[in-house]
Amino acid sequence: MLFRSWDQPPDPGWPPVATITDRTGTAHAVVSGHHLVRRVLADPGTFRPDNALDAVTPIPVAALRTLARHGFRLPPALANNGLPSHPGIRAVVAEALHPDRVTRQQGWLTGLVRRRIAGLAGRLRSGAPVDLYADLAADLPLRVLARLVALPDSDAAVVKEFSRAALELFWAPLDPARQLALAELVGRYHAVLRDCADRAGGMVGRLREHARAARLPPDTVVGALFFLLVAGQETTSQFLTLLLHRLTREPAVLAGLATGGVGVDEVVEEGLRHDPPIVTWRRVAARDTTIGDMPVPAGTSVVLWLARAGRDPAVTGHPDRFLPGQPGTRRHLAFGAGAHRCLGAALARMEAAVVVAETAPLLRRVELVRAPWCPDNLSFRMPDALMVARALPSPADLGLVVAS
Numbered sequence: 001m002l003f004r005s006w007d008q009p010p011d012p013g014w015p016p017v018a019t020i021t022d023r024t025g026t027a028h029a030v031v032s033g034h035h036l037v038r039r040v041l042a043d044p045g046t047f048r049p050d051n052a053l054d055a056v057t058p059i060p061v062a063a064l065r066t067l068a069r070h071g072f073r074l075p076p077a078l079a080n081n082g083l084p085s086h087p088g089i090r091a092v093v094a095e096a097l098h099p100d101r102v103t104r105q106q107g108w109l110t111g112l113v114r115r116r117i118a119g120l121a122g123r124l125r126s127g128a129p130v131d132l133y134a135d136l137a138a139d140l141p142l143r144v145l146a147r148l149v150a151l152p153d154s155d156a157a158v159v160k161e162f163s164r165a166a167l168e169l170f171w172a173p174l175d176p177a178r179q180l181a182l183a184e185l186v187g188r189y190h191a192v193l194r195d196c197a198d199r200a201g202g203m204v205g206r207l208r209e210h211a212r213a214a215r216l217p218p219d220t221v222v223g224a225l226f227f228l229l230v231a232g233q234e235t236t237s238q239f240l241t242l243l244l245h246r247l248t249r250e251p252a253v254l255a256g257l258a259t260g261g262v263g264v265d266e267v268v269e270e271g272l273r274h275d276p277p278i279v280t281w282r283r284v285a286a287r288d289t290t291i292g293d294m295p296v297p298a299g300t301s302v303v304l305w306l307a308r309a310g311r312d313p314a315v316t317g318h319p320d321r322f323l324p325g326q327p328g329t330r331r332h333l334a335f336g337a338g339a340h341r342c343l344g345a346a347l348a349r350m351e352a353a354v355v356v357a358e359t360a361p362l363l364r365r366v367e368l369v370r371a372p373w374c375p376d377n378l379s380f381r382m383p384d385a386l387m388v389a390r391a392l393p394s395p396a397d398l399g400l401v402v403a404s
């Protein structure tokens, strides 16, 4: 269940906090009640973020050696930083991702998405299927991020390969051979990131100055870049894919978007609540404590089931239905909460709003050929493809009356 939590059907009997042991024998306190998830996120003293980037399948010696050979290190920087250095690093990144800077990218992104949709519409008209993940969503967040923050000058395909490998290495159930192969990929790209951390200007340069002035370990800048590339852009392309897939199954919402009865921002928010790309996020208990009625010893891995918290009946009247604008739709915890709340929330929302607005007319004319498949993972959905084809016109569209 831990590695395919999105497949779990709604269960009113499921406890708000439960102990689940994974296949390596580690017990996790899995928290799904909305109020309890909030409480844990709001108390970083008791529930520290230190384990946010720990490999859920312990990495064997051979793969550790491979990582070490490439100089791979992930010192506390952002999501995994419970130290006093966190607010200063966060402030530098927050400035780079400020909502005003994000808004200035909207026109450029709209133009890019429009051109891509026109190309896809042509291919669909010719009868070919298209993949809305690979052909539309996969690299958009990376391209926007590169305009906001200096990134290594690598091909988008190389960055995607690295970031998906990292999500697998740290959050998937794996065997040692796969861990070794992933360690090679992740380690090799980490060396590229180090080079960028040493030279780039903009936010990276400011992080470097900050790290020097605050006497932080030099790898702090690499740690921040690693997280932005892995969680920031990859998460958003996953969200775009999941949301587009959802919309292919919601003709009433697509019709509402066409008439203006449903707002684009409401669709994005309901998407974050109903189909978040990060399904769980971790904390570690710093001392013996309790969550709800459950005793939680110091050192316990606490898995916050963010996706299920958004489906808590205390949040919305229709938690398992996709109803943009329903009361409570914005109360999801898809971006976490508290001191580590996602710094890319405004960016992800802007990107999703542009993609929904520009893609909705096309979605009304397609049918699903193949739904995305998501590999086993503790935290990330990682959809692989979203294949659609031109929908054949119905008899009613052709003005035909079907004899009964």
Ligand code: HEM
Binding pocket: 041, 049, 078, 079, 080, 090, 093, 097, 141, 145, 227, 228, 231, 232, 233, 235, 236, 239, 276, 277, 278, 281, 334, 335, 336, 337, 338, 339, 340, 341, 342, 343, 344, 345, 347, 348
């Ligand atoms: C739909 C897309 C996204 C989702 C669902 C998401 C979700 C999250 C979650 C759950 C956390 C952990 C919060 C916590 O511990 O309380 C987080 C942290 C973070 N996210 Fe996002 N994220 C998304 C997109 C982005 C983007 C586009 C960026 C930047 C390019 C970004 C940058 C960050 C950063 C820097 C942190 C760490 C903040 C800190 O520790 O101070 N995220 N995100």
